[in-house]
Amino acid sequence: MKKIFFFIVMILVNVSTLMNAQTELLQDLINEALRVSPEIKMLNAKIIAVESKVEQNSNLPDPMYSIGIMSLPVSSFAFNEEMMTGKVIGLSQEFPFPGKLSTIRNSREKDVEIVKLELAEKQNEIQKQITQLYYDLINIRKELELTEKSKKLLEDILEVVRSMYSSAQSSQQNIFRLELELSKMNDMIFELKGEENEIVSRINSFLLRDLNTPILTEYINDINFFSFTVDELISKADESRPYLKSLLLSEQREKINQSIAEYDYYPMFKISGQYAFREKLKGVEMPPSDLISVMLDVSLPLNYGGKVTAMVDETKAMQEMYMQQYDASLQMLRSEFGMITSKLNSLKQRIELLQQGSLTQASSNYQSALTAYQVGEIDFMNVIEAQTELLNIEKDLSRFRTKYLKLLSDIEFLTGYKISNKFNNGDRNEK
Numbered sequence: 001m002k003k004i005f006f007f008i009v010m011i012l013v014n015v016s017t018l019m020n021a022q023t024e025l026l027q028d029l030i031n032e033a034l035r036v037s038p039e040i041k042m043l044n045a046k047i048i049a050v051e052s053k054v055e056q057n058s059n060l061p062d063p064m065y066s067i068g069i070m071s072l073p074v075s076s077f078a079f080n081e082e083m084m085t086g087k088v089i090g091l092s093q094e095f096p097f098p099g100k101l102s103t104i105r106n107s108r109e110k111d112v113e114i115v116k117l118e119l120a121e122k123q124n125e126i127q128k129q130i131t132q133l134y135y136d137l138i139n140i141r142k143e144l145e146l147t148e149k150s151k152k153l154l155e156d157i158l159e160v161v162r163s164m165y166s167s168a169q170s171s172q173q174n175i176f177r178l179e180l181e182l183s184k185m186n187d188m189i190f191e192l193k194g195e196e197n198e199i200v201s202r203i204n205s206f207l208l209r210d211l212n213t214p215i216l217t218e219y220i221n222d223i224n225f226f227s228f229t230v231d232e233l234i235s236k237a238d239e240s241r242p243y244l245k246s247l248l249l250s251e252q253r254e255k256i257n258q259s260i261a262e263y264d265y266y267p268m269f270k271i272s273g274q275y276a277f278r279e280k281l282k283g284v285e286m287p288p289s290d291l292i293s294v295m296l297d298v299s300l301p302l303n304y305g306g307k308v309t310a311m312v313d314e315t316k317a318m319q320e321m322y323m324q325q326y327d328a329s330l331q332m333l334r335s336e337f338g339m340i341t342s343k344l345n346s347l348k349q350r351i352e353l354l355q356q357g358s359l360t361q362a363s364s365n366y367q368s369a370l371t372a373y374q375v376g377e378i379d380f381m382n383v384i385e386a387q388t389e390l391l392n393i394e395k396d397l398s399r400f401r402t403k404y405l406k407l408l409s410d411i412e413f414l415t416g417y418k419i420s421n422k423f424n425n426g427d428r429n430e431k
Contacts, residue, residue, distance in 0.1 A: 058105030
């Protein structure tokens with residue numbers, strides 16, 4: 001007997017462990033989506049590629065080694081006939097104008113920072129997509145639960161009406177009416193399950209796994225309301241949004257690129273040295289001395305056709321473009337934040353109105369109708385009407401909460417700022 005009891009306990013423990021292991025919260029889904037995302041991996045590879053360009057473009061070019069023959073007579077190709085004939089080796093090194101290489105390094109480092117912000121923006125976007133799908137899934141499952149609960153009540157009433165019909169206490173018309181209502185309920189459940197499967201498939205596609213893999217969600221029992229002003233949100237976006245930061249960094253990079261282009265107004269330098277080995281000449285007792293040459297070459301920055309000026313003008317135009325793009329983005333955000341804050345305030349009022357008034361009244365009305373029906377004081381249609389009213393209010397409440405949370409997700413995406421304590425969750429929905 002003890003062995004059987006121990007065996008049952010072990011089975012229960014293993015089942016509990018398995019269910020906990022399968023439980024996926026929103027942050028788990030986001031983390032997994034970020035981990036497997038090909039776009040994230042692509043941007044990580046891009047960062048490595050851009051980082052490698054820092055050293056490629058900010059160091060001196062390799063020195064040039066040369067070897068050759070100097071002043072060789074073509075009549076005999078002899079090295080001991082002419083005094084100037086010699087075998088020559090040389091070494092040369094180019095140098096840009098002082099400060100140019102460090103400026104190029106600064107520009108390439110800005111490129112790395114910009115790509116890292118591009119990565120952060122993509123992470124921000126994926127987080128928003130997963131979050132909004134997750135809330136949609138919660139809402140669909142809540143509606144499905146309420147609809148199935150309503151269906152169960154109709155089925156119970158139908159059994160009672162059929163019993164009454166068999167004893168001639170009810171008409172067949174009542175049975176038809178109830179069966180029609182059940183048919184509508186079944187259609188609604190079928191449609192909701194289809195929407196649920198679609199959202200589950202979309203989330204799984206982000207996770208690169210089988211589209212039918214179950215996804216567990218939480219119930220939203222209550223949410224925390226937030227109060228924002230447009231100026232606060234603009235300030236937070238200016239501080240935290242990766243996209244806006246990348247525009248400012250791009251403008252800074254173009255200022256650096258302007259400096260790089262302006263360095264072409266100044267000369268470049270090339271230092272070279274040669275050593276000539278000479279052989280003993282015919283008929284000359286004294287061997288000739290080897291020769292050494294040192295040269296300094298300086299380029300002449302003539303700016304033919306205004307090519308350097310054009311490069312400088314291009315960087316100035318790019319600076320203006322990024323600043324205008326930044327201002328346009330802030331203008332768009334101000335409009336977006338205005339609409340979002342207005343919707344948040346409206347949803348807050350509607351949620352509070354439903355929670356504090358309509359939901360309580362509809363619940364009391366339903367309970368009263370159910371009690372009255374059970375003692376035969378009212379017709380079953382009164383119960384259905386009361387239950388339908390309660391169902392619609394509960395669906396509206398779930399939908400409004402979901403919309404509120406999705407708007408908070410929009411704010412998180414547009415500002416790049418994480419809003420904590422979004423909602424108080426209850427038990428998890430394990431469908």
